[in-house]
Amino acid sequence: MxxxxxxxxxxxxxxxxTYIQVLSEFKREGTDVVSSERLAEACSVNSSQIRKDLAYFGEFGVRGVGYYVQDLITSIKRSLGIDRAWNCALVGVGNLGRALLRHREFSRKGFIIRGAFDCDPYKIGEVVEGMEIVCSRQLPAKVKELSLEIGVITTPPERAQRAANYLVGAGIKGIINFAPARIAVPKHIHLEYVDFFHYFYAAAFHIRFDDNRD
Amino acid sequence: MxxxxxxxxxxxxxxxxTYIQVLSEFKREGTDVVSSERLAEACSVNSSQIRKDLAYFGEFGVRGVGYYVQDLITSIKRSLGIDRAWNCALVGVGNLGRALLRHREFSRKGFIIRGAFDCDPYKIGEVVEGMEIVCSRQLPAKVKELSLEIGVITTPPERAQRAANYLVGAGIKGIINFAPARIAVPKHIHLEYVDFFHYFYAAAFHIRFDDNRD
DNA sequence: GGGATTCTGTTATAAATTTCACAAGTTAGG
DNA sequence: CCTAACTTGTGAAATTTATAACAGAATCCC
Structure with missing residues (x-):
C-alpha cells in the first residue's frame, strides 16, 4: 500500500x-455506510479534514454515497501498516512494564510483545503473563530469533539510554519510549516519546485558565 | 499567573x-544557567521555538545570559498550573486503572489520586494501594468531600460515557479519558483523550514507509 | 571604559495545516 | 431519461504554527 x-x-x-475507533463503533451498531460529515461529527473534526486525511493514501469513498464502513476500516489499517502483526520487545519490567505486558489490547491491536527484558538479576527468570524475563544482553539474539521490530522502553529514566543502545545494537527498527527521559538514537531508527503527563498538564492548564476568565 | x-x-x-523534563536533568547535573540554544538541542527543537513558547507566558530569561535552570522550571510549572497539587478521581479499576493507582509518578508530579471508583460489586470494598474502591454512585459526595477536580476514566469503552456522566454530574472540572471511546461532555468541561496506540500506529507506519523507500 | 561577544524577546518571513468551495460522480423518483 | 438531492476529492484561500532575523540588554576581556 x-x-x-x-x-x-x-x-x-x-x-x-480516531477514525478507526469511531468506525469500529459504527460497525458494531450495524451501520454499513457513512458520510464524511457524519464521521466528522462523531470525531469532532471538520469533514474536509477527514477527506483530506484520507486523500494522502488514496480514494476510499464513493461520490454521492459515502464510505463503506468495513472497507474504510480495512483501508485505513492498510494505510497505517497495521494490517499485519508487529513483534515487540519490552525493556524494563517495572510497574509500567508489567501493566503493558498484562494489557490485552496490545495483541488485539496487532502489537505482540514477544520478549520481556530487564537487567535486574532478581527479575531475570521471573515469569510475567506467561513470558519469562530475560537479560537485556540477550537482546541481539532474541531480536533475530523472534523477528522483533519495535522496542518498548519502560525502564526508569536513568536507564532509558542504555536500553535504547541495546535495542539499536540488536537491530530494532523503531522505539517507543515510555521513560521520562530524552534519548539519542541513529536517525534511521523511528523514535516516539510517550508521556501521558502531557495530558494532565494540559488539563491542569486549561482548568485553571478557564476558571480565571470568569 | x-x-x-x-x-x-x-x-x-x-x-x-519536555522542557521541564530536560531542565530537571540539567539541574541534577548541576547546571545553573542554560541558553535557549542548548535547551533546544537537548529537546530536539528550534531555539526560536523555545523562546516563542515561553513568550506566551512571560519573560523568564536574561539577555546575554540565558535562563536560570531552577527559576525556569518554577516559572514553567506556574505557567502550566502545576505549581500546586490536583486531586483526581479514578473511575474504572481494571488492569490499566490499577497500574495508574500504583504509579508513584502521579503524586510526585502533583496529580494525587484520592478516590478510586468502580461499579462492579465484586471490586467495591477492595483496597488497592491503600485506597478503598468505592461505588461510582458515591462520586458526587466524594468529589465534594475530597475536592476532586480531575476525573480519570479507565473503564472499558462501553462504560466510558456513563463514567463521564457521573463525573460531570459530580461537578468535576476536567476529564482525562484513557478508554478507547469518544465521549460527550458539556463544553465547559475540559476533555483530553489518551491513547498510546497512536504512538504504535505512528511507529508502524513510519517503519514500513521508510523500508519501502529503499 | 568600551568594543566584542553572547543571548533574549519580538517582529517579520516562511511553511504547514486546516477550512472553504465547487466540479464531478452517484442515487432516487417521477 | 431527466431533475433534484447527496457526497466525494481537490485546488484555492485562510489560518495557524514554526523558523529566521535582528534590536536591545548583559557580560567579559583588555
Whole structure:
C-alpha cells in the first residue's frame, strides 16, 4: 500500500487512529455506510479534514454515497501498516512494564510483545503473563530469533539510554519510549516519546485558565 | 499567573512538559544557567521555538545570559498550573486503572489520586494501594468531600460515557479519558483523550514507509 | 571604559495545516 | 431519461504554527 504524498502530518496519523475507533463503533451498531460529515461529527473534526486525511493514501469513498464502513476500516489499517502483526520487545519490567505486558489490547491491536527484558538479576527468570524475563544482553539474539521490530522502553529514566543502545545494537527498527527521559538514537531508527503527563498538564492548564476568565 | 496571549497551541503545552523534563536533568547535573540554544538541542527543537513558547507566558530569561535552570522550571510549572497539587478521581479499576493507582509518578508530579471508583460489586470494598474502591454512585459526595477536580476514566469503552456522566454530574472540572471511546461532555468541561496506540500506529507506519523507500 | 561577544524577546518571513468551495460522480423518483 | 438531492476529492484561500532575523540588554576581556 503506497502513499500518494511525500510527507504525512503527525496529526493526520493520530486522527486516522480516531477514525478507526469511531468506525469500529459504527460497525458494531450495524451501520454499513457513512458520510464524511457524519464521521466528522462523531470525531469532532471538520469533514474536509477527514477527506483530506484520507486523500494522502488514496480514494476510499464513493461520490454521492459515502464510505463503506468495513472497507474504510480495512483501508485505513492498510494505510497505517497495521494490517499485519508487529513483534515487540519490552525493556524494563517495572510497574509500567508489567501493566503493558498484562494489557490485552496490545495483541488485539496487532502489537505482540514477544520478549520481556530487564537487567535486574532478581527479575531475570521471573515469569510475567506467561513470558519469562530475560537479560537485556540477550537482546541481539532474541531480536533475530523472534523477528522483533519495535522496542518498548519502560525502564526508569536513568536507564532509558542504555536500553535504547541495546535495542539499536540488536537491530530494532523503531522505539517507543515510555521513560521520562530524552534519548539519542541513529536517525534511521523511528523514535516516539510517550508521556501521558502531557495530558494532565494540559488539563491542569486549561482548568485553571478557564476558571480565571470568569 | 496570567497568560499574556489568548490562545496557546496544544503543541506548546506538550513542549513545555519536555522542557521541564530536560531542565530537571540539567539541574541534577548541576547546571545553573542554560541558553535557549542548548535547551533546544537537548529537546530536539528550534531555539526560536523555545523562546516563542515561553513568550506566551512571560519573560523568564536574561539577555546575554540565558535562563536560570531552577527559576525556569518554577516559572514553567506556574505557567502550566502545576505549581500546586490536583486531586483526581479514578473511575474504572481494571488492569490499566490499577497500574495508574500504583504509579508513584502521579503524586510526585502533583496529580494525587484520592478516590478510586468502580461499579462492579465484586471490586467495591477492595483496597488497592491503600485506597478503598468505592461505588461510582458515591462520586458526587466524594468529589465534594475530597475536592476532586480531575476525573480519570479507565473503564472499558462501553462504560466510558456513563463514567463521564457521573463525573460531570459530580461537578468535576476536567476529564482525562484513557478508554478507547469518544465521549460527550458539556463544553465547559475540559476533555483530553489518551491513547498510546497512536504512538504504535505512528511507529508502524513510519517503519514500513521508510523500508519501502529503499 | 568600551568594543566584542553572547543571548533574549519580538517582529517579520516562511511553511504547514486546516477550512472553504465547487466540479464531478452517484442515487432516487417521477 | 431527466431533475433534484447527496457526497466525494481537490485546488484555492485562510489560518495557524514554526523558523529566521535582528534590536536591545548583559557580560567579559583588555
Amino acid at each position: 503506497a502513499v500518494k504524498s511525500e510527507h504525512i502530518p503527525k496529526a493526520t496519523i493520530a486522527r486516522l487512529a | 496570567a497568560v499574556k496571549s489568548e490562545h496557546i497551541p496544544k503543541a506548546t503545552i506538550a513542549r513545555l512538559a
